[in-house]
Amino acid sequence: MxxxxxxxxxxxxxxxxxxxxxxxxxxxxxxxxxxxxxxxxxxxxxxxxxxxxxxxxxxxxxxxxxxxxxxxxxxxxxxxxxxxxxxxxxxxxxxxxxxxxxxxxxxxxxxxxxxxxxxxxxxxxxRSSYKLQNIVTGDSKAGEAFFNAHCTKCHSATGDLAHVGSKYEPSELQALFLYPDKAAPPVTMTVTLPNGQVIKGTLKRHDDFNISMVDNSGTFHSWPDDAVQYKIEDPLAGHRELLAIYTDADMHNVLAYLVTLK
Ligand code: HEC
Ligand code: HEC
CATH class of the missing domain: 1.10.760.10 (Cytochrome c-like domain)
Incomplete structure (x- = not known):
């Protein structure tokens, strides 16, 4: 009352x-x-x-x-x-x-x-307790439309994402498409040394001063950032770019749609 x-x-x-x-x-x-x-x-x-x-x-x-x-x-x-x-x-x-x-x-x-x-x-x-809330509140039809507009260039609802709705809890699913580092496949890169030699491998670490990688034969390399030319291919760049596009409703709708992919 x-x-x-x-x-x-x-x-x-x-x-x-x-x-x-x-x-x-x-x-x-x-x-x-x-x-x-x-x-x-x-x-x-x-x-x-x-x-x-x-x-x-x-x-x-x-x-x-x-x-x-x-x-x-x-x-x-x-x-x-x-x-x-x-x-x-x-x-x-x-x-x-x-x-x-x-x-x-x-x-x-x-x-x-x-x-x-x-x-x-x-x-x-x-230390009081806290009840977990239902997070699936979006409109799955609208989510499907958003998916078809923004996600199908890399994914398919009947292919790679066919059963994500049963594979993951809704909270995990949400993190997988919204939090770029969650899905985190290896970031590949190509380095060109001053002598023209090209090395391909997986990025290990990149900060303001150094860049390091493990090349495709398993050898670790590290260079001062400005000593080599490099190109980083971040597989989840697509997820990062979408962060700037989603409205609040889009995020809920996409989740509601992914949950239906049983
Ligand atoms: C530019 C390409 C690209 C776009 C666009 C993109 N994704 Fe992804 N997505 C990826 C890559 C790469 C992975 C990591 C796949 C892997 O680890 O094998 C991924 C992983 C995922 C996963 C985890 C799949 C799993 O089984 O672990 C989900 C869910 C997902 N994306 C949903 C979405 C949704 C929803 C959209 C659109 C709103 C979207 N993605 C847009 C590239 C993209
Ligand atoms: C996709 C992941 C994501 C979502 C969704 C998200 N956040 Fe964040 N939030 C972050 C990250 C990452 C940071 C840290 C950013 C930084 O380093 O400045 C952050 C920072 C913050 C901060 C500042 C913390 C500090 O001390 O600087 C607040 C407050 C916050 N978020 C609140 C919220 C609220 C409220 C919501 C929901 C309406 C929300 N966030 C949704 C990822 C997220």
């Missing part, structure tokens, strides 16, 4: 907020400062669903990190009050670092996710 009553107040607050005149996202976030102190339970519960659907496959079901960083120890989360720091990261993503943009999230959804993360920070301190 209390929760319902509280939810009603919150939805009024959210309704009032969506009609408010143009304000910056930060200002809109701050309007919520009038609400009871965090974590706001009703918002955190809605945020838990949003998080499970959009974020958990990279940041872990409990936000404690997987391929993406642990958010419970993130300084962005710890310094955030009502979504004013978390919101921009989610809206813009960090596509170059492997996080897609969720540009269509509303201020209300960002607020809910922020409250969920604040609740998780508290839960982690209190």
């Amino acid at each position: 209390r929760l319902l009553f509280f939810g009603a107040i919150l939805s009024l607050a959210l309704a009032a907020q969506t009609q408010a005149p143009k304000q910056s996202r930060v200002e809109r976030g701050r309007e919520f400062l009038g609400l009871p102190p965090p974590p706001d339970q009703a918002a955190a519960e809605r945020g838990a669903k949003l998080f499970a659907q959009n974020c958990a496959f990279c940041h872990g079901q409990k936000a404690t990190g997987a391929e993406g960083p642990n958010l419970i120890r993130s300084s962005v989360v710890l310094h955030d009050e009502k979504g004013e720091l978390i919101g921009p990261v989610v809206l813009n993503g960090r596509p170059d670092k492997g996080m897609p943009a969720f540009s269509s999230m509303t201020p209300a959804q960002l607020y809910d996710i922020a409250e969920f993360l604040h609740a998780r920070v508290q839960d982690a301190a209190n």
Whole structure:
């Protein structure tokens, strides 16, 4: 009952907020400062669903990190009050670092996710339990259309991906197409030495100073980055490029479609 009553107040607050005149996202976030102190339970519960659907496959079901960083120890989360720091990261993503943009999230959804993360920070301190949420919420028909437009140049629903829906859990599937390093086949490369010799092999490590590889006969090589010419063929470049294209709905729809490939 209390929760319902509280939810009603919150939805009024959210309704009032969506009609408010143009304000910056930060200002809109701050309007919520009038609400009871965090974590706001009703918002955190809605945020838990949003998080499970959009974020958990990279940041872990409990936000404690997987391929993406642990958010419970993130300084962005710890310094955030009502979504004013978390919101921009989610809206813009960090596509170059492997996080897609969720540009269509509303201020209300960002607020809910922020409250969920604040609740998780508290839960982690209190060691309380956390229920896993259903993540398959998309529209599989729309996902099929997206798949046919963007994925079929490398994949086939009746070929290499024919049974992915039974092979993987939904959370694994989501990570496989959204998190480029998850599928991680070897990155092949070709090096041309100053004397013209060409060496083909697998990339081992590449930083600002050095590049190293194991050639096709198994020998390790390492060079200063500027001493050789090289071409890296990242097989998952296609997944990385798609991170900049997905809308939130696309990600859900594609997952809903892949799950049907039994
Ligand atoms: C495809 C994987 C992926 C998805 C999906 C994803 N993230 Fe991220 N996220 C990352 C990666 C990788 C980073 C680290 C980027 C970097 O190194 O700057 C990150 C960073 C962050 C940060 C900043 C952490 C810090 O301390 O700098 C926040 C906050 C965050 N994500 C929240 C979210 C939320 C909320 C969602 C869901 C709406 C989400 N992420 C979805 C991969 C993802
Ligand atoms: C430019 C080529 C390319 C595009 C485009 C591409 N992928 Fe991939 N995908 C790959 C490669 C390469 C792998 C790794 C395959 C391997 O390890 O054998 C992969 C792996 C996967 C896997 C894991 C398969 C498994 O059995 O482990 C899934 C799922 C997947 N991709 C889904 C997608 C979806 C969905 C799209 C479109 C939204 C997509 N991919 C677009 C190249 C691509």
